[in-house]
Amino acid sequence: MGAPKQKWTPDEEAALKAGVVKHGPGKWRTILKDPQFSGVLYLRSNVDLKDKWRNMSVMANGWGSRERSRLALKRMHPTPKHGESSMLSTYSQSDDELVDARSLDPSGGSSPNDGPMRSIMRLDNLIMEAISNLREPGGSNKTSIATYIEDQYWAPPNFKRILSAKLKHMAATGKLIKLKRKYK
Amino acid sequence: MGAPKQKWTPDEEAALKAGVVKHGPGKWRTILKDPQFSGVLYLRSNVDLKDKWRNMSVMANGWGSRERSRLALKRMHPTPKHGESSMLSTYSQSDDELVDARSLDPSGGSSPNDGPMRSIMRLDNLIMEAISNLREPGGSNKTSIATYIEDQYWAPPNFKRILSAKLKHMAATGKLIKLKRKYK
DNA sequence: CATTAGGGATAGGGTTTG
DNA sequence: TCAAACCCTATCCCTAAT
Structure with a gap:
């Protein structure tokens, strides 16, 4: 029914890894258009790259389930610039919690799944x-x-x-x- | 580098619908600043509102039985052990129509039959x-x-x-x- | 500079296949 | 059975136009 499966070659996997190193994860279209990788990855779509990277990340993460793959990547902190941000101070240390709508509604579409x-x-x-x-x-x-x-x-x-x-x-x-x- | 998806809650969707009813579509910033809705929508940007409204409108227009039957079939597959009582209400509950948005009260909860x-x-x-x-x-x-x-x-x-x-x-x-x- | 419309890309859940 | 490969689409991003 669907398209025939195209198994990823080692060359393609290497190109994908190199592309992520160069452009960062999530830049699938950018990687695909990069002449450095397009020669190898021309059979793949940006979605293919995303899916394959997800699978590779899962394997790199100790064979856990796919949901844990997010933890594989680390993030950089942007340098904070002091400038025109507002100064704030607490006004009461009150005990009542201000909880937003997402956490209030146990029936409405919130599963215990997202970080x-x-x-x-x-x-x-x-x-x-x-x-x-x-x-x-x-x-x-x-x-x-x-x-x-x-x-x-x-x-x-x-x-x-x-x-x-x-x-x-x-x-x-x-x-x-x-x-x-x-x-x- | 992408973005974790912030799924829209039913409360947020109701507030957006009510906001469009009150201020009209395209007045995203106005809706966002309206104190009537800001308590629910404060996590969203005006662009978020625009995108969500576009998505909701599309669903209201051309949504055939295809998706619904597909989801309905999927429901029957896991755990075929119990009787028929579990089919009752969980699924048909969720399709609210765009037309009904006009009668919604954004501050209220979600009881189905007290319009x-x-x-x-x-x-x-x-x-x-x-x-x-x-x-x-x-x-x-x-x-x-x-x-x-x-x-x-x-x-x-x-x-x-x-x-x-x-x-x-x-x-x-x-x-x-x-x-x-x-x-x- | 702020906002909006619209096209396009991504994230994540789901489905199919070898 | 299971994971790699593929599909679906809500959400997010980018840019031109105003």
Whole structure:
């Protein structure tokens, strides 16, 4: 029914590895268009590259299940630049948790399967921990909070956007006092 | 380098639908900043809203029986041990139509069969909001309240009759005067 | 500079095949 | 049976246009 299976040759696998080294994982179309690899990989699609890389990563990860393959890659921390980020400080150490919608709804489409959700559920605590441990006079800014959390824990690639939105929401709901600049 | 996918929750989808009803499609930033929805959608960007709406619209238009039957078949494969009672409600529950978005209350939970009642219960809030925002000296009359609500939200064809009955009842029970005075 | 529309790429779950 | 290879599509990304 489907297409006949095209088994990956050692040359193709080597080219894929080299492509990931050169362009990074996730840049499948870029790798494919690179003249350095297109001669070997011209039979493959960007989706093929992604799928094959997933399989290779699984094997490299001790023959675990495919779901654990995410752990294989490490991430780099972007250099934080101090500039025009807002200063924030805690306003109450209240015990009530501000939990976002994802964690509230046990029936609605959330299985115990994805890591980002767990990260989001802990964001309030992480932010408090960051501000508390940083102990910067006048509160901590967005950048240093992000840097602290990324240094202490794994963070998803779009973590800065999530954190920014979370801080904005906490400020809007009175969880944080805005010191220097106001959001919105 | 890619992005972990943040799956849309039913609450987020409901808020987006309600936001489109209120502000119109294409007003993504406006929807996002509306306090009525920001509590649910604060993790999303205006582009996220645009993308999700596109996806939802596509599904509402050309979604045949193919996908549904495929998923239905898949359901029967694992664990053929129990009787027939497990087939009841889990699956057919999830297909809500785009057309029904107009009657959704984003702040409410998700009970399936309280549509008309919920609308009427919401009328108090809508009337209050209308009088409050109109700020007409001495309170607002029926016509201007209806105009306001119809301008801000979608209203069913018989809305004027419903509103009229509601206002009459509120006046008879003293709630209307109270509202008018409170928000004068 | 901010926002939106639209095309295109990716991530991750699911399915098929040798 | 099982994993490599392939499919599906919700979500995310990039860019032009305004």
